[in-house]
Amino acid sequence: MTDTLTTTQPLSMTLPTYADRPAPTRPRGVRRVLYDSGYALSAFVLAVPAFVVVVTNLALGIGLAILIGGVLLLWVAVMVARGFARFERMRLRGMLGKPAETPAYLCPKPEAGFWRKVLLPLRDAQSWLDVLWSVLGLITGTIAFSLAVAWWAAAAGGLSYWFWQRWIPEDSDGTTGLADLLGLGEGRHDEIVLNLVVGGIALVTLPLVVRLAAATHGGLAHLLLSSRAELQHEVRRVEGGRDAARTAEAVSLRRLERDIHDGPQQRLVRLQMDLGRIKKQLAEDPALASRTVDEAMLQARETVDELRSLSRGIAPPLLVDRGLSAALGELTVRSEVPVEATVEVPDALPPHVETAVYFVVAEALTNIAKHSGATRVSVGVWMESGGVEVRVEDDGVGGAHLAKGSGLAGLQQRVIAADGRLEVTSPEGGPTVVNAWIPVGGP
Known part of the structure; x- marks a missing residue:
């Protein structure tokens, strides 16, 4: 079964095939x-x-x-x-x-x-x-x-x-x-x-x-x-994918630790202090205690919201519960820039493939909202050559590059860890196109 998700915004595009590495031309x-x-x-x-x-x-x-x-x-x-x-x-x-x-x-x-x-x-x-x-x-x-x-x-x-x-002599013998x-x-x-x-x-x-x-x-x-060269290349690819997975995991853990320390942890400390104030105020000033309870409840709600936001960076609940199409649909709805999305993928994909595809789209949309100044975005996700093809294009100012450290470098590590490929084309003046391909077979 294939799900089709369409969010209509005024942008049309033709989805091309991901370009593989050029191979020698065979004569015909x-x-x-x-x-x-x-x-x-x-x-x-x-x-x-x-x-x-x-x-x-x-x-x-x-x-x-x-x-x-x-x-x-x-x-x-x-x-x-x-x-x-x-x-x-x-x-x-x-x-x-x-x-x-x-x-x-x-x-x-x-x-x-x-x-x-x-x-x-x-x-x-x-x-x-x-x-x-x-x-x-x-x-x-x-x-x-x-x-x-x-x-x-x-x-x-x-x-x-x-x-x-005609120049062969007649038989005479x-x-x-x-x-x-x-x-x-x-x-x-x-x-x-x-x-x-x-x-x-x-x-x-x-x-x-x-x-x-x-x-x-x-x-x-x-x-x-040459067969040994192909084996060496495969070993290097596997080692590169393993190192990329370790790097991506380490970066994610450090970011998660920092976000928890700067966000929910600080709010929980303040909530603990508010609860102590409430305990004293109940006997001295019940009205003030009531207002402090309201503030504490607000802190608790904001802490829960932050924790939910952080959990999306680990394993989005909607992705786990309802699949890739629904999770991408939520991303496009929450995007600050209008998005036209076409998602045509099977229901059952390996978890690491769904996670990689989700974060490619999520990181691309985040970068577009922060840096591109774009007014329109198109997202395409479809099956191609035994894997999932992802294309995100915007009409922003361009200039994005994997080496600039704007989140794309970490995204590249995540894609390589899934045994995939990532390409970013972003000339000055735009448009910016992010192409990724993640094999369904995977590591």
């Missing part, structure tokens, strides 16, 4: 065939020197490992393999359009000594994967090169046989052509027809074959050279 059509062919044909050309240099230095280094020169030869093999691996990742991105990320290598500090600079790369797991690639790449490179050459030769030779066959061997006829005409058929089949299947050849070589390259 004829360009893809040419790029795949170029990648497959050049694979063997690059694999041969990589294999020769790396294996030669590796073999000599292992054989002379007890000597200083052997260690240096191993270091040369590793560094050469790194260089070929780096170039291969560039080919994967440029020719196949694959997002081949570069892993984080173990690199010595500039002030490190000579032997530390030599030995540290030998302890790096990715360096040995690069060495393994230099060895196995010759096998897949040979396969890719052979397939590409065979199919291009069959296509080009078969389709052009009718033209260049009793040899027969391919058509005769297959029992399909004799003579030049039958040979031309057969070669045209073979060339046509090769041309039709050429895109599939060169794609297979490129995928064979590129798949192994991506597995050995």
